[in-house]
Each structure stands twice: as C-alpha cells, then as structure tokens.
Amino acid sequence: MSDTENCAKRRKVVIAFTPFLAFVILTYSGYGALICLQTSINIKGGVVPYLLIPAGILVGMGSSTMWPAMMVYVAHFARRFAKFSSKQTAEIITEFTGYFFCTFQISQTLGNLLSYAILYSGKTITEGNFNNRSILDLSVCGANDCQNPNVTNANLNQYVPQTKSVLYAMIGVMAGLVLVAVGILVFIMPKIDPTLELALAPESHVSSVCDTVHVGTQGVFSAEGRESNNNEEGTLKFMRRTLLETMKHIVNPKQLLITPFVIYSGVYEAYVFAELPRAFVSCMLDVSQVGLCLAVAYTCNALVSYFFGILTNKYGRNKPFLAVALFNIGIYIFLLLWVPTPTTTWLVYVISAFSGCVEGVWIPQINSLHGTMFPESQKKAYVIWNFYLAIGIAVQLGWSTSLCVFIKLYIQISLLCFSLICYGICEVRYKTRHQ
Numbered sequence: 001m002s003d004t005e006n007c008a009k010r011r012k013v014v015i016a017f018t019p020f021l022a023f024v025i026l027t028y029s030g031y032g033a034l035i036c037l038q039t040s041i042n043i044k045g046g047v048v049p050y051l052l053i054p055a056g057i058l059v060g061m062g063s064s065t066m067w068p069a070m071m072v073y074v075a076h077f078a079r080r081f082a083k084f085s086s087k088q089t090a091e092i093i094t095e096f097t098g099y100f101f102c103t104f105q106i107s108q109t110l111g112n113l114l115s116y117a118i119l120y121s122g123k124t125i126t127e128g129n130f131n132n133r134s135i136l137d138l139s140v141c142g143a144n145d146c147q148n149p150n151v152t153n154a155n156l157n158q159y160v161p162q163t164k165s166v167l168y169a170m171i172g173v174m175a176g177l178v179l180v181a182v183g184i185l186v187f188i189m190p191k192i193d194p195t196l197e198l199a200l201a202p203e204s205h206v207s208s209v210c211d212t213v214h215v216g217t218q219g220v221f222s223a224e225g226r227e228s229n230n231n232e233e234g235t236l237k238f239m240r241r242t243l244l245e246t247m248k249h250i251v252n253p254k255q256l257l258i259t260p261f262v263i264y265s266g267v268y269e270a271y272v273f274a275e276l277p278r279a280f281v282s283c284m285l286d287v288s289q290v291g292l293c294l295a296v297a298y299t300c301n302a303l304v305s306y307f308f309g310i311l312t313n314k315y316g317r318n319k320p321f322l323a324v325a326l327f328n329i330g331i332y333i334f335l336l337l338w339v340p341t342p343t344t345t346w347l348v349y350v351i352s353a354f355s356g357c358v359e360g361v362w363i364p365q366i367n368s369l370h371g372t373m374f375p376e377s378q379k380k381a382y383v384i385w386n387f388y389l390a391i392g393i394a395v396q397l398g399w400s401t402s403l404c405v406f407i408k409l410y411i412q413i414s415l416l417c418f419s420l421i422c423y424g425i426c427e428v429r430y431k432t433r434h435q
Helices: 003-041 049-082 089-121 127-134 149-154 164-187 208-218 228-250 253-284 287-315 318-337 347-373 378-398 405-433
Strands: none
Touching: 003 049, 003 089, 003 164, 003 253, 003 287, 049 089, 089 164, 089 287, 228 253, 228 378, 253 287, 253 347, 253 378, 253 405, 287 318, 287 347, 318 347, 318 405, 347 378
16 A cells, blocks of 8 residues: 555544544533532532432443543554554554543643633622622631631632522533533444454553453453353453452552552642632632633643653653652642732632642653553553552542641642652662662
C-alpha cells in the first residue's frame, strides 16, 4: 500500500476516533462539574444516607465498567491506526492514550467553565448583595473552615445558588450533555467485538486495564469453541492466580515504600475538587466562582503535566519531585498563615492555579513511577496504584465533615513528608540493586 493510501487510511481512523473524544468531553463536562460542586451546594444537611449510599454504589459500578470500556475503545482505534503507520503498535497506543487523557482534562475545564457561566448569569446582583459581601466574616473560611452548622447557615448564600431555578437549570444542562453523549455512543460510535479486537496485539502491548478485560473475557468468548465448563475452570484458575500474585505485589517492599505517595496523591486530588471549592472559593467568593477557579486549576493541571513530563525526561525525577514537594508544602504553609480580607480574596484564583499545577505533577508522575519501578509486572502495579489512589480519595472525603481544614492541611503536610522519606529509601534501594 502506497504512502498516500496509508495517509488516507490514517485520516479515516482519526475521523472515526473524533466522536469517541466528543463522547468523553460531553460525559465528563457534565458529570465532573457537578461532582466539584457537591461539597458546596449540599453543605446544609448534605444528602440523606439512604440516597447517598446507593448512589455511591451505582457510581462505583458505573466507573468500574466505563473506564475499562473506554480503554478498549482507545486500544481499538490505536491498533487500526498502527496498521497504516510505520510506528510500533505500543507507541501508537501510548499516543492515543495521551489524546484520551488530554481530552479528559479539557472536559474538566469546559464543564467547570459552563457551570460558572450558568451560576454567574443566574446570580441576582443588588446593592444588598454588595453590602453582605462587605460584612462577610472571612475568618471562618479557608484553613478555619470547620463546617460549623451555625456558621454555614448564617452564610448559606455563599454556598448555594440564589434560586432553585438556577440550580435546576444547571443540572438540566449538565444532564443534557450526558444524554447527547449517550446518543453519540448509541448511534455514531462503532460497535466493537472485544474478542476480535483484543486478540490483534500481544498482551504486552495493551494497557493494563485492557489487559484485564482481555484476560477476563478470553475464556468466555474463545473463538476456538471450547466447552463452557472448561472455560469456567480456566477463568477460576486465572482469578485465583491473579489474586495471589496481586497480594504478593502489595507486600513487595518497593510497593510498600511508594504506597504512601499514592495515598497522598489521592488525598490531594480530593482536596482539590472537594475542600478547595467549599472552604476557599464558595466561602470567600461564592459558589458561582467555583467553576471558574476549577477551570483555572484543571487548565494548569493539563499544562504542567505535559511540561513536567518533558522536564523529568531531561533531568530525571528526583530533583523535580523534591522541588514540587517543597512548593506544595509552601502552599500549605501559606494557607495556614493567610488571614483573608475582602481586598485579598483574589488570591483564591492564584491558589487554585497553584493547586492545579501540583496535582498535574503528583497524579501522572506517581502513576508512571509504578511503570518504571515494576517493569516486569506493570499490569498489577497500575491496578494497585488505582486501588490506593481510591483509598486516598475516600479518606479525604470521609473526614471532610469531621475535621477543620487546618487539621487536614497539617495531616497532608505530614503525609507528604512521610511519602518523600519512603520514596527516597525506595530510590536508593532500587538504584543500588540495578547498578
């Protein structure tokens, strides 16, 4: 096939890949923006447990299904593109995975900008509003935010939209985006046979999530016509072996030493989308500014994650890691010492930007750290990374209403310092054994 024909084929794959990226943008623009507002708009009374617990179960089940499925789609288009490219399939899969996560970050920015536009346009500005802002007690915001019911009730207008109609309009718009995404999924995106698609490339060339889907479905959808009872037996043996290997990996000394960093990154991620919007943005500015501040944060997140990757490729990971950790601790110290006033609330936008920059380092770099530390067992390493990241997020959300923000900041400083010490020990051991 000529170069012209290959170029035309690659262009067709890119065109077919575009609706999938549109699906990602629409889905997470609507869903992500609402998630970031939850700690503000539900601050009074929150959500009743009999609704919260089933909703949490459904969200977890949906995420556990959706993310592997999206990775299958990424691998599908990457392999199709690789057929008409001179690059290796693994390289193309890495590139397409990068396009996917870049699109995901863009969706976070767009969704939060949209929520800002809706809430700000629905805000009724009167002379009385400005008078209320001038007498707002900022001493209960930021590090001193303890979610005291008496305080939040007195300043409830800071946390919730001024009218229910604005809130319902925003929910309707966000739900509409998700419904459009569902329409793209049903009527435009190609249907993929995972048994055929996942068999096209060697197992080592597939991302960890796709490998899990591949192995999990291989026995059930085998093209060789084996009996179902043999397939079931093979699957059970695989599950037993995978469980034992995973447990061994969890107690691996290297994994134990970098686990605190993974948990910290999860705690920090939840701090950015839960604590920062409520304690700093809503309390000091008001809920209409949450979308704008988080749009700034996620834009900085995307930019820093890209350029920091280039930096680590040139100078290594250790020195940049230490610099970012010191910067992160510096932000915490500033937040603990800062006494906000009506003339300095603009610093919330700067804090949001810096917080997004830090998150743009910890999440992707600690993820890639697992790949370099465990080249022989990357699949299990990434699964464990995702597990401990979720634990970190759960811990931050779990203590959200029980601890004051300044206590959380002290805990996060301590956890970051402990993580750095463990990481340093791991680096020394890892380099020593490979010299």
